[in-house]
Amino acid sequence: MHVLIIGAYGSAGSAVAETLAPQVGPDGALDQLTLVDDGEPGGGLCILQGCMPSKAVLSAAGHRYQVRADERLRGEPATIDLESVVDIKDDQVLGFAEHRRAAIQDLTEQEGVTFIHDTAQFVDDRVVEVGDERFNPDYVVVATGSAPNIPNLDGMDSVSYMGSADVLDATSLPESGIVMGFGYVGIELVPYLVEAGVSDLTVIEHDERPIDEADPEFGDELLSLYREEFGVTVLTETHERRIEQTADGVRLTVDRDGAEETVEAEELFLFTGRQPNLDRLQLAHTTLSPEEGWVRPTMQAADDDRVYVVGDVNSREPILHVAKEQGYTAGENILRAIDGEAQVAYENIHHHVIFSGASVYPFARVGHTKASAMEAGHTVVEATRWAADDGVFNVKDIPWGLARLTVDADTGVVLGYQGLHADADTMAKTMQVIIELGLDVRTVPDRSYHPTLPEILDGLFRETAALVE
DSSP: OEEEEEOTTSHHHHHHHHHHGGGBSTTSSBSEEEEEOOOSSOSOHHHHHSHHHHHHHHHHHHHHHHHHHOTTOOSOOOOOOHHHHHHHHHHHHHHHHHHHHHHHHHHTTSTTEEEEOSOEEEEETTEEEETTEEEOOSEEEEOOOEEEOOOOOBTGGGSOOBOHHHHHHOSOOOSEEEEEOOSHHHHHHHHHHHHTTOOEEEEEOSSSSSOTTSOHHHHHHHHHHHHHHSOOEEEOSEEEEEEEEOSSSEEEEEEETTEEEEEEESEEEEOOOEEEOOGGGOGGGSSOOOSTTOBOTTSEETTEEEEEEOGGGGOSOOOHHHHHHHHHHHHHHHHHHHTTOOOOOOOOOOEEEEOOGGGTSOEEEEEOOHHHHHHTTOOEEEEEEEGGGOHHHHHTTOOOOEEEEEEETTTOBEEEEEEESTTHHHHHHHHHHHHHTTOBGGGSOOOOOSSSTTHHHHHHHHHHHHHHO
16 A cells, blocks of 8 residues: 655644554555655745744744833833844744654655655646656645635735735834734734834724634724734724735725725735645646535545545644644544545544734633534533733733633533633643533632632633532
């Protein structure tokens, strides 16, 4: 049996490779494993242009923001040295990427595992050309990630702009800018732009508020935070109509409250999401049709049981930890298919984090909201706590945000947590364990502990336990 993985350096592809490599050889299920990636330098989106470099630059913004916002401190806050930020970030990213490439190369020390640094494309169903070689493997794994989504907007092809990768590499920034795209990437990078020197920033938000996956109070709190603490102009329920280059930058015409308005700035920041990276695969030569629902929960392509599609490229849930887990599922399912066993579906509880508020005030959601829980058939009780009413958050001068717990009213089982507050990202792991284990909120220990910041969770546990009782 032969498996070929396209996109082996990425998080999803490397997870498949890690799962299958021990099965190559006389005593294993596979005779051959071919790993393909044309990345330069190679390492995957998260390492090169996503999670890791964004954390590096956001940390600088977070430090500056906290110094600037703390009324107990005097004097002008330091400015961010963009060249230093980028140099340090690049050095860190280089190390992470080298580690990923080395891990893949280590797999090739095993007989039967080969790596090819070149571009792969299909020439027929499960027939793949890599450079001047042609392969006809038993199974193909597509893990080619995603690429920036450029909106179909009048004038878009004639203006210059900075995407997220450009911002992460920028050693100079303009004083004014327009942000298109206020999803995960926009929410994270807007505070960085402000702290890095973009003093006049206008954000276009299509809906009434950001953070679609959260209850309305969380989006409203984020809007207040960005407007009041970061001085950002956020135009809600506003839609782009056309854009043009001007002598001084860009001019965006928008539809707001049924009337046209224009916004001008030196730079356009384009954070309008990502789309599956499929262009170079030549899927037209196959029966694969990459439309909605084209990848099953088993990670198999709907049109070909022997093609597995994992990570951002399948459009199911473009999140790093999901990509890796999908990769492990695909690897397991390939082995199950070889053994004639039934395929298993990849299932996970909702677990997302946005490093909002310069990562000082991250948003996290684990499991259900009230609406999704009721849709799933639960009767629920909820509790909400505001950071401004919490003594620990106030004495630490991190008073923004709120947290909410959703619990099954009949069984007491914890169904979901939403948090937009300091350290919500780290508290999310505790909540993930509680929710995935299906714990009854009444059995969660009600006792003080250090560090004291998670006392906000204690309050939620006590209140919902009383409601269940």
